[in-house]
Amino acid sequence: MSISFFFVWLINTGKLEHIVHPRMEPWIIAAGLLFLALSFYQTLQLSSAPRRADPLSHFYPIVLVFAVAYLFVKTAGFQPEPFQAAPSLAIQSALLSSHDAAVENAGKGPLPSRIVFDDSTYWTLYNRLYDDPKAARGKEVTIAGFVYRKKGFPETSVLIARNLMWCCSADMSMIGLLAQGPASAEIPEGTWVEAEGRLGSIDYDVSGSGKKSEVPLIDLDSIKPARHSASTIIYPY
Amino acid sequence: MNQALPLSAWLYTAWSVFETTLTGLAFETIPFLLLGTLVSSIIHVFVPDTVLRRIFPRNRILSILVALVAGAFVPICECGTVPLAKRLHEKGLPLSTAAAFLVAAPLANPMTIVSTYFAFEGGPVPMFLYRAGFGLGAAFIIALIVESLSRRNGGPATASGSAAATEKSRLRLLAAGAMPRGRGLTLRPPRMPSVSDRRPDIFSRLAAVLDHTSSDFLDSARFLIAGISAAALVRALLPAAAVAGSLQHRLPAIGVGAISAYTLSLCSSADAFVARSLFAPVSYPAALVFLMLGPMIDLKNSILLARFVPLRRLAIFIAIIVIVCAAVALAASSFVGGLA
Numbered sequence: 001m002s003i004s005f006f007f008v009w010l011i012n013t014g015k016l017e018h019i020v021h022p023r024m025e026p027w028i029i030a031a032g033l034l035f036l037a038l039s040f041y042q043t044l045q046l047s048s049a050p051r052r053a054d055p056l057s058h059f060y061p062i063v064l065v066f067a068v069a070y071l072f073v074k075t076a077g078f079q080p081e082p083f084q085a086a087p088s089l090a091i092q093s094a095l096l097s098s099h100d101a102a103v104e105n106a107g108k109g110p111l112p113s114r115i116v117f118d119d120s121t122y123w124t125l126y127n128r129l130y131d132d133p134k135a136a137r138g139k140e141v142t143i144a145g146f147v148y149r150k151k152g153f154p155e156t157s158v159l160i161a162r163n164l165m166w167c168c169s170a171d172m173s174m175i176g177l178l179a180q181g182p183a184s185a186e187i188p189e190g191t192w193v194e195a196e197g198r199l200g201s202i203d204y205d206v207s208g209s210g211k212k213s214e215v216p217l218i219d220l221d222s223i224k225p226a227r228h229s230a231s232t233i234i235y236p237y
Numbered sequence: 238m239n240q241a242l243p244l245s246a247w248l249y250t251a252w253s254v255f256e257t258t259l260t261g262l263a264f265e266t267i268p269f270l271l272l273g274t275l276v277s278s279i280i281h282v283f284v285p286d287t288v289l290r291r292i293f294p295r296n297r298i299l300s301i302l303v304a305l306v307a308g309a310f311v312p313i314c315e316c317g318t319v320p321l322a323k324r325l326h327e328k329g330l331p332l333s334t335a336a337a338f339l340v341a342a343p344l345a346n347p348m349t350i351v352s353t354y355f356a357f358e359g360g361p362v363p364m365f366l367y368r369a370g371f372g373l374g375a376a377f378i379i380a381l382i383v384e385s386l387s388r389r390n391g392g393p394a395t396a397s398g399s400a401a402a403t404e405k406s407r408l409r410l411l412a413a414g415a416m417p418r419g420r421g422l423t424l425r426p427p428r429m430p431s432v433s434d435r436r437p438d439i440f441s442r443l444a445a446v447l448d449h450t451s452s453d454f455l456d457s458a459r460f461l462i463a464g465i466s467a468a469a470l471v472r473a474l475l476p477a478a479a480v481a482g483s484l485q486h487r488l489p490a491i492g493v494g495a496i497s498a499y500t501l502s503l504c505s506s507a508d509a510f511v512a513r514s515l516f517a518p519v520s521y522p523a524a525l526v527f528l529m530l531g532p533m534i535d536l537k538n539s540i541l542l543a544r545f546v547p548l549r550r551l552a553i554f555i556a557i558i559v560i561v562c563a564a565v566a567l568a569a570s571s572f573v574g575g576l577a
Contacts, residue, residue, distance in 0.1 A: 020264045021507075031268030034275060034450075041447045167507030170261030170469070173514075236510070 001039035007032035020168040021235055111136055115199070117143040122162065123236040126175060129216040133201035141218055144194045145176055146232060147187050158184045160195055160218070163233045175234070178202065181220025192232075195223040251473040258469035262537065263462070265504050266316040270461055270541075271454055273317025277324035278449035282442050286329045293330055300330070301337045301380040305373050308342030314504050315343040315532050316461065316541065320453055323545050333384035340558065341376040343532030344369060348506045353528065356509035362521050364509070364528065367569065372529040375565045379533075382557050460544045464537030468502035471536065475500065487522055491566050494523030495559055498531035499539075505532035526566035534558045 007028050010016040016028060115136065117125055129136050145160040153159075161176030179195060187193060197218040205212045292307075293300045311318065318339055326335035343349060350365050357364035494516060503511055508531050516524035534542075534555055542551055 016264075019260055024265065024268075027268045027272070028264065031271050034271055038447055038451050038454075041444070042451060166510045167504045168261035168265040170258040170265065170472070171503055171507050171511060172257070172261070173511075 001036065001043075004032045004036040004039065007035070018169065018233065021165055024168065111139060114140040114142065117141070119234065122234050123164075126177075129177070129199070133199075133214050133216040136199045136216060137201060139199050140196070141177075141199050142194070142196050143177060143218070144192070144226065147184070147189050147191050147193055148174065148176065149189050154180070155185045156180050156182055158187070158223075160193065160223075165233050165235055172233070177216055177218055178204065179218035179220050179223065181223060183223050184220060187223065187225065191225050192228050193223050194226040195220055197221045197223075255469045255473040258472045259465060262465040262469060262502065266314070266461060266465060266537070267458070269314045269317040270320070270457060271450075273313050274320045274453040274457065275446070275450045276311075276313070276317070277320040277453060278446045280321075280324050280328065281449055282445045284328070289325070289328050289330060293334055297331055297333060297384055298381075300334045301377060301384070304330075304334045304337035304380070305341040305345065305376055307338060308345035309347065311342050312346055312348060313342075314346070314506065315535075315538055318342045319538060319541050319545075320457060331384065332387050333380045336383045336554070337376055337380035340379055340533040341373055343505045344372040344376065344529070346505065346532075349509075349532065352506050353509040356513045357517070360513075360517065362517075364521075364524065367525055367573070368509075368528045371525065371565050371569050372532075375529055375561050376533070378561050378565070379557055382561070383554070386553070457541060457544060460541045461537065464540035465502070467540060468500070468536045471500045472502075487520070487567070487570060490516070490520040490523040491526050491563050491570075494520070494526040494566070495530050495563055498527040498529075499535050499559070501531070502535040502537040503531055508532075522566050522570035525569060526562050529566065530559065530562040533562065 007016075010019070011025065011028065016025065020028065111128065115125060115129075143160055145162050148159040148161045149157075150159065157178060157180040159174075159176040160179050161174045163172050164175045165172045179197065181197065195218065197220040200217050200219055201214050202217040203212040204215050293303050308318070311321065313321075321342075322335045322339035325338060326332060350369055353365040353368050497515065498508075501508075501511070509528060512524045512527045516527060539551065539555060542554075546554065
């Protein structure tokens, strides 16, 4: 029963989207309803046949209560903060560009002179820029994200990043665009920023394998801390 | 993990990754395990063995082929297929058929195929076709090996004990409150119909479904939690460089792909995107083995399966899956253009 109410609370407060992809919501609702049905049924049966003697039956429910309480406390204070992790496998995999030699299909049309990243267009634009950095050279860009510095970055370079969630927080990874400019050196890591600049490209060893590839780079005109106006999480599909 | 970090920062980061991964995996897997045990209980209560025997032919090869296709109609991730496969075997289906269903269902799942299509869209390789085709082929080979080993060991190829041969004995078992064997953890025994009941009514059956769902779920959930904890721990500690530096040569790449698939324990509806970013375009054979092996078996499912399968047999089963998937990926990369 507590798990059911916990699921309902997560959905109502919108915190579920920080843990699993929104398309998982119907499954969570179905599971919550089933937990509720099972708990009501078991409650009704409490007065009937005697319980089977099992030492674990006294211990297990207590563990479950603590587990649910821990998850509740963890998610109750959940703020949409950046998924801060050092270069773990998840982040390395995210920084690996997914572009091949083939260019994105022509049906997308030409890029506008000013490219604005928002939640709905982020993934499409991100893929276009990484697939063909040359096509966006010279174009102006407006982007928001949190500041991330990888070990080895020059002092004036940062990654303006977002979290990418395919299915749940377990597979969440970080994506973003490299940016350089003197103003970025003063901004602490993890700060949510809004940045404007002009797109170029740079040869960079994204995968850490020693092989450089051409990736987009923002030559910053301005970068300043901003209030969270969007979720840190991008849901690509 | 970047070992150059101070220990305290490293521990904090590792804990952060562990906590986030554990929470995500819990929310991703528990609903499917619950739904899988519900479907398993419904099959146990409402579906007579005779119906299953009509669906799955007596011929073992044909039965395996039906099991491979049946997975397309079960849109549950791999966690939910474990209790289903167990139930099918207990209902009298051969071990090889249950094994075929277990490894093939997550691959034949439409969500898996669609996500693979989108992940590799625009690339030089139709990975969604390769994943489905080579994956189901590997599943078929695995099931044949299981069938061969079952016959060689001389053990029953069908479940003994709990499987009822006739409708009457199935209902007798139902009335007696058949429980999961072994260290079954239950809140209470299933409801016992009255002595005068000759055939349980619909309410008794529904009550039995809820009883079995509760007991099966609680029984499996603790192993699932242990499994996802282990997977989260590995994720927190796995060095990223181990993947990037091993993809230049085919055999090590396939090995890395297989180990990554087993340890990362990703959901089959999302692993295609991770495979694309981890392995493509450097090594498509590594991506292929990653995409075939992950849905079939991984760390969290291994611990879940340990609840129902003796450890020695489980280890053999895992070894069969790994070897077959690696061999299929190696063979495919030798003969299929674009995969090399």
